[in-house]
Amino acid sequence: MTDSHDNCGIDRRSILKILGTGALGAAGMAVSSGSVTADPSATHYHNPLYGPDFADPTIHRADDGTWWTYASNMSYNNDADEMLVPILSSPDLVNWTYEGEAFDSRPGWLYGSVWAPDIHYHNGQWVLFYSLWPREDDDSLVPGIGLATSDTPDGPFTDHGEILSNPDHPYPGNTIDPYFVSHNGTPYLFWGNFAGVYVVELTADLQDVRSGTFDQIVGSAYEGATIFQRDGYWYFFGSTGDCCAGFDSTYEIEVGRSENFLGPYYDMNGTAMLDRDEWNAGPTHLGDNARFVGPGHGDVTVADDGSWWFVYHAYDTEGPEYAGNNGWPPARQFFLDPIQWENGWPVIGCDGTPSAQMTNPGLGGYCEGGGPVADGTYYITNANSGLHLEVANGSTSAGANVRQYSDTGCTCQQWNVTQNSSGTYDITNVNSGQFLEVANASTEDGANVRQYTDTGHSCQEWDIVDNGDGTYQLVNANSGKAADVASQSTSDAANVQQWTWNAGDHQRWRFIS
Structure with a gap:
């Protein structure tokens, strides 16, 4: 499927896919391959589902029923360490298989690390928006958002270059954390990085922005936006707080909703999300518990029984704080939890915190209590x-x-x-x-x-x-x-x-x- 990069005729994506497959069910594997802990239960799964480094997950379900999720990879002490968007697939949201990397080679428009991918199927193609952040935090380079496409969810994705960067819009902050929505036939791109979350219309080929269509939807408390519609409302899920301080991270999910796609969005206390400019100041819809900390930056999907699910990353304090050597990268692992709806507002993980165990998607009764054996x-x-x-x-x-x-x-x-x-x-x-x-x-x-x-x-x-x-x-x-x-x-x-x-x-x- 890809060109050879060595004399043995095996390319980088294939090698890492082999390593990833070998890591399934193994503990303590290298960051580059990740690991999955096998769950013997046919009725329940355990968080985290994959780790120790699978940050900022995005998810989409293919027509054949397979879920595909993609993530940042923060291991980049050198070029060889960094995975160029790791990919997992699953038939049931619980059992995940490592499929390789989205890219054969690093996008060439900036010497950067690929962060916060956003996956969708649009007009017959898999479209992957991504952030490109200057490696080694090089201030002479400007971060931005690029677009790549593929005929298949496992890639390789063809890069179409940068579509939006800091000089292209009138707003402060870095241009990262894309989220794509097609609404009434018009494609839109959201982005933000603690300077507000913004939106702009895209051209029909998704490769450029339409001038004069910029807008802001929430204040500077947020990044990692997810936008979706349910029961007559548009919902904004945003991450707020410190993502990357290990077990001291303060990341959490806050939520706004609106009857209109472009807002105004309000939180469940009635506060305009445009007025939220302070970390962790609004109502928390997913936060810490005694074991799991720093949950955030995820995506939503719906199972066959109509149940809503949130994929996201968090830290497991009974696991590693950092996934690699020298205190980096932070061990943000892959989690899954149901979204319950109470008076039109989401409760994630049954009590607003990550679960350690949950009923498998499709079986129902996720937050009803009870179990196989009565007390x-x-x-x-x-x-x-x-x-x-x-x-x-x-x-x-x-x-x-x-x-x-x-x-x-x-x-x-x-x-x-x-x-x-x-x-x-x-x-x-x-x-x-x-x-x-x-x-x-x-x-x-x-x-x-x-x-x-x-x-x-x-x-x-x-x-x-x-x-x-x-x-x-x-x-x-x-x-x-x-x-x-x-x-x-x-x-x-x-x-x-x-x-x-x-x-x-x-x-x-x-x-x-």
Whole structure:
């Protein structure tokens, strides 16, 4: 599909696609390839979906039902490090495959890094608007927005050069963060970078702007605009705050709406978005929680059941703060959450913060609570051995081992199961009151399962996944691995550990009240 760049006849895009494919399911891979954590659940997924560097995601669904998402790549210590718009594809919004880069070579109109892509299918072509930022922040070069097109979503995209830059319009600030909308047959381009978000009409070929059509829609608090229509309103999703300070980032999503495409837009407090000139001053529609920080700069899509979804980036404080060496780039990972609508206003992630676990798109009931197992007290019995999960010797000590054993009537074999607002479960021993956890928050196969006092860490949270046969998986929310009886033993006192899901009966459990 592309020309060769070496004597072996394998080009740069192909090499990186091979590396990306090899990284799926692997932890701690290089920034250039990224990684996906496999989710054994057919009903739920876990955030983040891809990382450690997939910033500013944009998304579009092809006619065959496949979703395609594209992102900035901030690893650019040298030219070889930087991916020229990484691409992922998915049949279901949950399981993602790395497809390569959008460009064979760097756009030539500016020696710059490619940021904040925006993808659409328009007039029979895939159109990719992108920001080109001077590498090494070279002040002698002027950032701007370019356009590239392709017949296929995986590229390679043909660059058509710069269409808008700072000297081309009357406004302050840098010309980056494009977002394209075709409205009533007229193509429009939005952009902005904390100097206001602006809009201009494009020519029919999308390769130039129409003079005299510039306008401003919101104030200088925002960047990373997303504009879409729903139920008679146009919505503006904008990012505000500091995007790139690692775990100290203050990024969040604020929202305005209007009955008219070009505004005026107002937030849910009735404040004109044109008057919002201070970071994080308006109502927050997606912000921090205890684990995930700095959510923002995303895009919207709709699943087959009519549910709305937001793809965006955020930091996972239980993961890396930076994706590479020397404190750069910031580890902004790829997230997905449903958008619920309350009185015409969006609530993202059910409570306005990123979720750790969510029901898969298409299954419904995303924020209704409930789960595969009702809250209560249970014996948790292994399907292979018929033996109960218990704390060894009835210990009440932190760190005491968890194993399987025949029924003794001891409350050390009984467990309180309580669902969290995120959909995960706390499982606490009736005898000791301590939490079932994976020791030392390990993500390795064979790591020990034990009890411990409450630490608030996700290694003490569990996804309970219905296997559809009366048994369930106990999947650790931190590692994504299943509680497992070692060596498939059927003996009393056999150890319980975590292991990658392999569908064996020794990884299946029954909840008996």
